[in-house]
Amino acid sequence: MMATNLGFPRMGRRRELKKALEQFWAGACPADQLQATARRLRETHWKLQQAAGMTQIPCNDFSLYDHVLDTSVMVGATPARFGSDGADLERYFAMARGGAGSGQRPGPAALEMTKWFDTNYHYLVPEFGRGQEFALASSKPVDEFLEAKALGIPARPVLLGPVSFLLLGKAKDPGVDPLDLWPGLVPVYEELLRRLAAAGAEWVQVDEPCLATDLDPRVPAVLEAVYGRLASATPLKLLLATYFGDLGGALPDVLRLPVQGVHLDLVRGPSQFDLALAAAPKGLTLSLGLVDGRNVWRTDLSATLDRAEQAADRLGADRVMAAPSCSLLHVPMDVNDEEGLDDDLRSWLAFARQKLDEVAVVARGVSQGRGAVVDALSENRAVLGRRRNSPRTRNLRVRGRLNAVTPAMLSRSHPYAVRREAQHARTPLPALPTTTIGSFPQTEDVRKARAAFRAGRLTKDEYNAFLKGQVEQAVRWQEEVGLDVLVHGEFERNDMVEYFGEQLEGFAFTAHGWVQSYGSRCVKPPIIYGDVWRKGPMTVDWARYAQSLTTKPVKGMLTGPVTVLQWSFVRDDQPRRDTCRQIALAVRDEVADLEAAGVAVIQIDEPALREGLPLRRAEWDAYLRWAVDAFRLAASGVKDETQIHTHMCYCEFNDIIASIAALDADVISIETSRSQMELLGAFADFRYPNGIGPGVYDIHSPRVPTRGEVEQLLDKALGVLSPGQVWVNPDCGLKTRRWEEVKPALATLVGAARAVRDRLAAGRVE
Secondary structure (H helix, E strand, C coil): CEEECCCCCCCCCCCHHHHHHHHHHCCCCCHHHHHHHHHHHHHHHHHHHHHCCCCEEEECCCCCCCHHHHHHHHCCCCCHHHCCCCCHHHHHHHHHHCCCCECCECCCCCCCEEECCCCCCEEECCEECCCCCCCCCCCHHHHHHHHHHHCCCCEEEEEECHHHHHHHCEECCCCCCHHHHHHHHHHHHHHHHHHHHHHCCCEEEEECHHHHCCCCCCHHHHHHHHHHHHHHHCCCEEEEECCCCCCHHHHHHHHCCCCCEEEEECCCCCCHHHHHHHHCCCCCEEEEEEECCCCCECCCHHHHHHHHHHHHHHHCHHHEEEEECCCHHHCCCCHHHCCCCCHHHHHCECCHHHHHHHHHHHHHHHHHCHHHHHHHHHHHHHHHHHHHCCHHHCCHHHHHHHHCCCHHHHCCCCCHHHHHHHHHHHCCCCCCCEECCCECCCCHHHHHHHHHHHCCCCCHHHHHHHHHHHHHHHHHHHHHHCCCEECCECCCCCCCCHHHHCCEEEEECCCCCCEEEECCEEECCCEEEEEEEECCCCCHHHHHHHHHCCCCCECEEEECHHHHHHCCEECCCCCHHHHHHHHHHHHHHHHHHHHHCCCCEEEEECCCCHHHCCCCHHHHHHHHHHHHHHHHHHHCCCCCCCEEEEEECCCCCHHHHHHHHHCCCCEEEECCCCCCCCCHHHHHHHCCCCEEEEECCCCCCCCCCCHHHHHHHHHHHHCCCCCCCECEECCCCCCCCCHHHHHHHHHHHHHHHHHHHHHHHCCCCC
């Protein structure tokens, strides 16, 4: 039995790629130095996987920014606004981050960014237009295969499949359907496969994750046509990789495709195992995704080996690959780096390096018999038993409180129309009120002060004095620029989830457990191992201090229960909804304390609400019921005059707009700038009654918008929403930006809002 992997983390054990990228963008690192860092990381990661016993190792899974962007570049799908002149790397990063521009002329806007299925990884959305043409424009997959080959690595190139690439993209011209573009795209893949064969590749992994979603009825016929063409173009063995769920009714069609192997996610889609064994055609290899590639808990090796043995008995061991469920991109690198975790908890965990070991144990157990892995099985069994019986995972008081939740606790006292009047009386605001989403830049000084405090070089009093200075500067500047509802800037927070998790019981934290979110942006998800409860107030002192500096309202800033859940590694020994409700009760306590401290506006961010949707629509209702209830449990304990905001980004709202409305937040702010307000159509069609802040400033790009661009976006918003509904804000928090970008951008935002406000008052709206 072969032991294989589908993909590996890119950033490096100490985020070497992140540092090199940011130095390159700052002009402090030349392109050849950036590429040298990338080569070193690839070599290190390939050799690590080889040492772990992988018999097929992925290549071309590495990216300087995003593998979907790499595919767009590879097939020549570069939008015309990025031109054809200049360095390839400059154009590549302009597509990812927006062009720098020159003088008063702004550069081209970046590609739209959205979530990779139901993960917290972001990809750059391919753009297709009328007359779209494709051509092989990058040799990256071949180059990296040859790079691995020269090192003696048994590499398997990884490609994003043509069908998923088209389905993940977006047509920018009316009448263009991305799926109809496959006849022009397939020749590019045919040429690439021929080049890989000539370079000496044996297997190529072609990822088609869209097959785990509800499919357009045309997809089966397109799949058959596409893979018929690819199979006849090359002698390569094709491994069609699916993940993030089961294939449902598409499974028989996929197994009949003219490919040599199919990968199945048996963690997210365990029910397809028996069906696949029964339906697999003679000669087809099955890659079994047996080890969870998206969570950090140790695998039950005995049960997993049972399944692998069953497949080997049915098909023959040489027709079975043991593998993680998906790419290990979604988990940290190595749990052995975590010296700060206690030995007991650390023994429960498996990061990317440990998951490779688990895959190797399963493959060796089948190939050599259980006697060859008896020690590993015995140790694994003991660890799972200790975790299962540990008292640290359960709290009877928390469970009792959860059982005591009543329906009345999930609703505000009065409907929005009544609350709006009470809120306006308490906090009068102009038309088109301006605000930000919450965070301000985490400068080098802020990061150094936090590191010094954690290292003991600053006392708590010294650190708090530094933070108070940052908050006061931020408040004074917001007053100066003319924002209507202020924020304190969140300088004390390392991450919008980690910060809260550090103050809640049931959470553990890593020192090096970084996971790529997008580009150079990494997050360090907390680990929820036990029942969750609040030890004491988490944000009240900072909110009270910021409010003492100004007569303008300052928002209390919280992260919502669904987002805390989604952006953590969640315990797998109880339903996710139960963990989410425990978090909601902790947030509810914090909301009550903020209100008691006199905070008039409280924002409970839920950017991950839609991200948590199951990939199959049939499972949506159950998820949305408990997710909406969790938010309402957190938010509904306040008086009418307390205004509740929430924020969401990267959401297609059309299909869940009723659930968004059911949150009953007084104001919702959303990402809309990259999509040019497209998302507002859902709110207009639904006749959404509450306040909406459509983002008018793309914070994921260093590009500063012009006032005309912001006014144009506001005019679009006012074309579908009433003036009394609209708030003016950026797309998201400003933590990752520089003050040199933020200050002019927010000044532009305020100026545009005032100009449109004046036109409204004069009865002129364009």
